[in-house]
Amino acid sequence: MTISSVGKVEVERLEAVRALNLTYTSDFPDLDAITSFAREIFGVSGALVTIVDEDVQWNISRSGYDDRWTPRLHSLCNVTLAQGRQLIVQDLSLDARFGSNPLVHQSPYLRFYAGIPLEIDPGICLGTLCLIDTETRSLSSREVAQLERLATIATALLRQHRDTVRVARLSMSLAQSARTIEEQSHTLTLQNRMLDEACALGExxxxxxxxxxxxxxxxxxxxxxxxxxxxxxxxxxxxxxxxxxxxxxxxxxxxxxxxxxxxxxxxxxxxxxxxxxxxxxxxxxxxxxxxxxxxxxxxxxxxxxxxxITREKRLLGRLDYLANRDPLTGLYNRNYFLRTANQHLKDRKHLTTGIAILDLDGFKAINDSYGHAAGDACLRAIATRLRSHCGPDWLLVRPGGDEFALVIADECDLETLKERLEALRLVIQQPIEWKGITFQVSASIGLAPAEPGRMQDALELVQSADLAVYKAKAAGRNCLATYSSDLHEVALHRFNIISEARRALDRGEFTLFYQPKIKLMDRSLSGFEALLRWRQPDGRYAAPGEYLPVLEDGEMSRRIGDFVMDEAIRQASRWRASGFDFGNIAINVSSSQFIGSGFVDRLISSMADAGLAPGDIQVEVTEGVLLSTGATSVASGLKRLSDHGIKIAFDDFGTGYASLVHLRQLEFDVIKLDMSFVRSMLTSPADMAIVEAVLTLARRLGKQVVAEGVETGTQAETLLAHGCHYGQGYLFSRPKPAAVVEAAWRELREAV
Known part of the structure; x- marks a missing residue:
């Protein structure tokens, strides 16, 4: 890397650097606050404020980086100044400008760099506020905007330092002139004028x-x-x-x-x-x-x-706010909680203390139905209600997403505390008005009270409160659950069954059973749904309901999903090669498969390698997948699959928060009517009305409907009479191994 050629702008820039009066040991506490904050919020290994001098880059503020200076010949920030705008490099080792830089191919082996120029005067950039990391990474547009705002604050502090240096220099000059006032009256007058100007600059x-x-x-x-x-x-x-x-x-x-x-x-x-x-x-x-x-x-x-120094105090106050507060709700953030929760509890150990976690139910549906602006309004309304109904010694925190935390300290006993949290739960579920729309959320609350006489770590209480939240959600949501020691046993059981499933997957103990989807008109085969089974030591095959924690774990959900996809493709290929007209095989896909695992590309390429047509495999998703934290990835993945010709089925339709919204927003080919409606439609006029409405809606939208859970001939005849042409359930066949269902359908066709 070469140093930029000397020109008029470079000369002016170096003069501006000299005006800062930097020394090797100069310290800048205010800038240190910025670099520490930047390193923390962006999660990088280092953050620096640099000043690029004639031959040296001065690292005047450092967080996570020890060297006070770097030769300008090796300076990454020198390139940022040369181009005069932000520079973001995801992998320095792949950039020709930096591949031979010793900071990249030697210790500290830097890979990521993001620098924002510090423009102290128009066209004059002294250095940068930069992020460095030993791992490759990228920044979102929102993160780049945050970094630019921090750079603006750093630039303001450098200007203030420069003005202070100017005042100090002028003051020294004035003091010297005063000692020789009689001989240098003209000079003194000039210096006074300069001092007035400097004082005006520095207020x-x-x-x-x-x-x-x-x-x-x-x-x-x-x-x-x-x-x-x-x-x-x-x-x-x-x-x-x-x-x-x-x-x-x-x-x-x-x-x-x-x-x-x-x-x-x-x-x-x-x-x-x-x-x-x-x-x-x-x-x-x-x-x-x-x-x-x-x-x-x-x-x-x-x-x-x-x-x-009012502006300085406001800048520092704003910086402190950004470091400790959630910008949306104004509540304390996770960083503040981690720093202060233990001391908060310790200072109030004479009171009833503990931690409660509030997880909002139905919030994702509001975001998907009305947009993020509505979701933000909802979170602000909930924060306002928390402030109004929580005790004066309670610490209110929004760690992120749709979750709130309460660090509790109160004079009441535990039972009264539970009553107050129940009252708070009722307040939270009151309707929220936004732009003429009324929506409602509820809260699953987990309480972990501190043990009397024992100082417990806040993170320990958070873990206990999380277990209690899990218990509240398992009990149907919108309720309060208090931590008890048996919840650890539940968590241990969850850990053990996930560990055992991981070993079972490696040992090949998982397999697929197939349940046929039938044309109700003539009872002919339309396709199959692939259903997961786990072979037990006693020879029994366990359905997913017996090991739901495994499928709720992100890693195992992805691994099992990949297994189901690969096995279904292999079976479809075998059936196709043997001449068995199986229609299609539907596979259930989880949200974790759509997030960062390359699922869509793998499915498309694996089908092509197996010689399958796009119609041979069908993808089923439930509304829970569409409401997950990775909903954006799910939606884009489904669109790519649909564009490729792979049909998409909306599973368990009608049981979620916003089925109609998703039916409108996403391109589904098949609606799978949930078995709960099918089972009760003959005895419940309400469920019959829902079935009729779904079938009418599907007919007008041109969607195919498959009724799940068909168990009686009367159900099948009723569905057909109302325009449902496909069914699936025990009336036709239970889920069975591939060889069994193939033999049964071949025998039936030969008989016909």
Whole structure:
């Protein structure tokens, strides 16, 4: 990498670098807060604020990176400055500009870089705010915007540092000129003018109090800081009465005590406080006060500078807010919780304490039905209700998504606490109005009370509360569950069955059974649904209902889904080769298969390798898949499959929150009418009405309907009479191994 050629802009840029008066040991706490925050929120190994000098890159603020400087010849940020805009490289080792850089092919072996130029003046970039990582990665547009906002704050702090350096230099020059005032009156006048300009830039005002005459002078800028007219007289100041109108009694007392103590010790006083201006505006100010003494050591003059640091405080306050608060709801975020929850509980150990987790039920349906703006409004409404109904010593946290956490400390007993949480649950499920629309969510609440007399770690309580939430959801949602020790046994059982299933998959103990889908008109074969079975040691084949935790685990769900896909394709290929007209094989697909595993590409390519047509395999998804956290990936994956000619079936239709919404938004070919409606339609007028409505809707939309759970001839005849042409259920066949169903259907066809 070469250093940019010297030009007019480079000369001006280097002059701006010199103006910062950097040294090898310069420290910038405010910038350190930014780099630490950036490293934390982006999850990278390092974050830096860099200044690119003539031959050296100064790393003036570092988080997760030790070197204070880097030769400019090896500087990654030098490229960012050369192009004058943001630079994001997902893999440095694959970029020709950096492949030979020792920072890439030697320790620390950097792979990822993202830098935003710090433009201190128009066209003048001193360095960057940059992220580095030893792993390849990328940034979303939202993350790039966040990084740019942090760069804006860093640039503002560098400008403030530059202005402070200017003031310090000018002040030193002024002090030197004062000692030779008689010989250099012209120079002094010039320096005073420069000082006025610097003070205006840095929002600094000067004051001078003659302690012998009790007369005071304030500069025009100092009066402006106090919202005073520049001609306003200051008057007597020996008793500090002139400050009483601007400062609270408490702050004024602190200042007077500090001034007298500094005078006694012959020290310079630095002091920060707030004031209320003549127009009632609140400002933060920083004072630097010095004293002049006569030959007997008596103070004769008090003088100094006052700087308006309100903008600085607001910037730091905003940075603190971003670090500790959820920007959507204003509640504390996960980072703040992890730092403070233990201390919060410890400080209130004399109270009833614990942690409750609230998981919203039905929130995903609102997002899908009305959009993220409605979802955001819902979360803000829930946060408002939490603030109104939680105790004063409760810490309210939104860790993310549709989950809230309550760090509880209250004077009530445990039973009363449960009653308050039940009341809170009822408040949460009250209707929410948004733009003329009314929607409703509920909450599954898990409570983990701290054991009396034992200081428990907050993360331990969170884990217990999560188990309680799982219990609440298993009990039907919209209820409160309290942690008990047996929940750990449930979690252990879940862990053990997942571990055993992992070994069973490796040992080949999973297989597929096939249940036929029938044309109701002539009872001929339309296709099969592939159903998972797990061979048990006693020879029995277990259905998925016996090992649901396995299918709810993301990793195992993907692995088993891949097994089902591969085995169904192999069976379809064997049947096709043997001349058995099987119609199609439908496979159930989970949301985890659509997320980052290349499922769609693998399905398409595997079918092509096996010589199958797109119509030979059908994909079934439930509404739970469409409402999962990976719903966007699911929707795009289904569209790609549909575009390729693979038919999509909406399984268990009518049992979820937003079946009609998904039917409208996604291109489904088949609607599988849930067996709960089929079983009760002959005895329940309501369910019969639902069946008729679904069949009418499907006919108008041109969708095929398969009725699940058909067990009697009367059910089959009723469905056919109402326009349902396909059925599946025990009336026709139970799920059976491939060889058994093939033999049965071949025998039936030969008989016909």
């Amino acid at each position: 600094m005002g000067a004051f001078n109090h003659d302690l012998l005459t009790d007369q005071a002078e304030w500069s025009a800028i100092l009066k402006r800081i106090h919202d005073l007219d520049e001609h306003t007289p200051i008057g007597s100041t020996s008793d500090f009465s002139h400050m009483a109108r601007f400062y609270s009694k408490k702050d004024l007392k602190r200042y007077v005590v500090a001034v007298r103590e500094a005078m006694r010790k012959r020290e310079t006083l630095e002091f920060e406080t707030t004031l209320r201006t003549a127009k009632g505006r609140r400002r933060w100010v920083r004072l630097r006060v010095d004293f002049e003494y006569d030959q007997n050591g008596r103070p004769v003059r008090r003088f100094g500078m006052m700087q308006d």
